Amino acid sequence: MILFSVFSSIALVSSVMVIRxxxxxxxxxxxxxxxxxxxxxxxxxxxxxxxxIFLVVYVGAIAVLFLFVVMMLNIKIxxxxxxxxxxLPVGGIxxxxxxxxxxxxxxxxxxxxxxxxxxxxxxxxxxYAEKIQSWTNLETLGNLLYTTYFILFLVSSLILLVAMIGxxxxxxxxxxxVKRQDVFRQNAIDFKTLSIAQKITQSDPK
Amino acid sequence: MEFAPICVYLVISxxxxxxxxxxxxxxxxxxxxxxxEKLLAYECGFDPLDDAKSRFDTRFYLISILFIIFDLExxxxxxxxVSLNKIGLFGFWSMIVFLLILTIGFIYEWxxxxxxWE
Numbered sequence: 001m002i003l004f005s006v007f008s009s010i011a012l013v014s015s016v017m018v019i020r021x022x023x024x025x026x027x028x029x030x031x032x033x034x035x036x037x038x039x040x041x042x043x044x045x046x047x048x049x050x051x052x053i054f055l056v057v058y059v060g061a062i063a064v065l066f067l068f069v070v071m072m073l074n075i076k077i078x079x080x081x082x083x084x085x086x087x088l089p090v091g092g093i094x095x096x097x098x099x100x101x102x103x104x105x106x107x108x109x110x111x112x113x114x115x116x117x118x119x120x121x122x123x124x125x126x127x128y129a130e131k132i133q134s135w136t137n138l139e140t141l142g143n144l145l146y147t148t149y150f151i152l153f154l155v156s157s158l159i160l161l162v163a164m165i166g167x168x169x170x171x172x173x174x175x176x177x178v179k180r181q182d183v184f185r186q187n188a189i190d191f192k193t194l195s196i197a198q199k200i201t202q203s204d205p206k
Numbered sequence: 207m208e209f210a211p212i213c214v215y216l217v218i219s220x221x222x223x224x225x226x227x228x229x230x231x232x233x234x235x236x237x238x239x240x241x242x243e244k245l246l247a248y249e250c251g252f253d254p255l256d257d258a259k260s261r262f263d264t265r266f267y268l269i270s271i272l273f274i275i276f277d278l279e280x281x282x283x284x285x286x287x288v289s290l291n292k293i294g295l296f297g298f299w300s301m302i303v304f305l306l307i308l309t310i311g312f313i314y315e316w317x318x319x320x321x322x323w324e
Contacts, residue, residue, distance in 0.1 A: 043209055048209075049284070049285070053281055056277065056281070057274070057277060057278065057281065060277070061270065061273060061274040061277055062274070064270055065267070065270055065271070065274070068266060068267050068270060069267075071262060072262040072267070136288070138284060138285045138288040138289070139285070139288050139289050139292075141285040141289075142284075142285030142286050142287075142288050142289030142290075142292075142293065142297075143289050143292050143293060145282075145285060145286075146285075146286055146289075146293050146296075146297035146300045146301055147293050147294075147296055147297050147300070150296075150297075150300040153282070153300060153304060154300065154303060154304060154307070156282075157303075157304040157307040157308060158307060160275050160278060160279065160308060160311070161307055161308060161310065161311045163271070163274075163275055164271075164272065164275045164308075164311040164312075164314075164315060165311055165314060167268055167271040167272065168268065168314070168315055168318055168320045171264045171265070171267065171268045172268075172318060172320060180322075
């Protein structure tokens with residue numbers, strides 16, 4: 001219980017600090033802290049694979065992408081002296097809508113404090129699959145992902161393909177042509193078959 | 207639980223980094239800390255002419271995006287490798303199709319020379 005409160009409170013505080021920090025690099029660092037604490041929460045839920053994947057993919061790749069964007073934009077800290085209350089009406093409404101959306105997801109029976117569940121026994125969620133034989137998180141995921149839900153899996157591969165090709169198409173331009181050596185052609189040069197002009201340039205010590 | 211060693215490891219690494227930062231704060235004399243001339247950029251003794259940031263090369267971003275893509279491919283390989291005896295031939299071939307689709311992207315990237323640097 002104490003670990004849950006530690007992780008969730010640090011996650012909430014650092015997610016607020018993401019938008020409140022003056023330096024954009026600080027806000028990316030708080031963002032990384034949010035991911036670390038969320039990964040800790042996932043470990044508490046018993047999803048150890050997803051916790052490690054959060055660290056590898058989210059922190060190791062997505063937060064790094066954010067850092068690259070911050071580096072690219074070249075924001076000087078002194079330029080940010082905005083009035084915070086300017087965005088409060090619209091931002092507050094959108095934030096409130098996101099908060100209310102959470103109640104669509106949470107089933108009211110799982111929250112002990114709400115008036116529908118005023119009993120004194122704490123409601124625990126029983127994972128019946130765990131009681132029969134204990135599989136690791138990886139095994140349960142792998143058992144279903146490649147057989148029952150294989151279409152979603154192949155769709156995800158298509159999404160990754162689109163991302164790869166899209167990134168290359170958008171950032172490559174003509175000036176990124178590289179001069180390469182053709183090793184086989186260089187090895188196949190025979191002195192007898194060279195022309196006079198080539199021989200002169202080749203015998204030049206420079 | 208079995209994650210207790212990870213907790214111990216986290217606490218020790220946190221302590222170590224706090225000690226490393228804190229000792230330098232303790233033992234530095236306050237007069238030699240940051241005064242404005244010390245914090246300026248060094249340009250061979252001249253006054254700094256321009257901002258230190260040069261133009262950002264987009265190739266870094268492309269490398270990190272391609273790293274994400276192949277990292278996710280490896281992430282999908284992990285549960286498959288563990289549960290291969292249960293999913294049988296169908297699971298095997300679905301992963302092979304996944305790898306083939308990503309190999310198409312890999313061939314495209316190789317032929318285009320997306321990771322070549324001058």
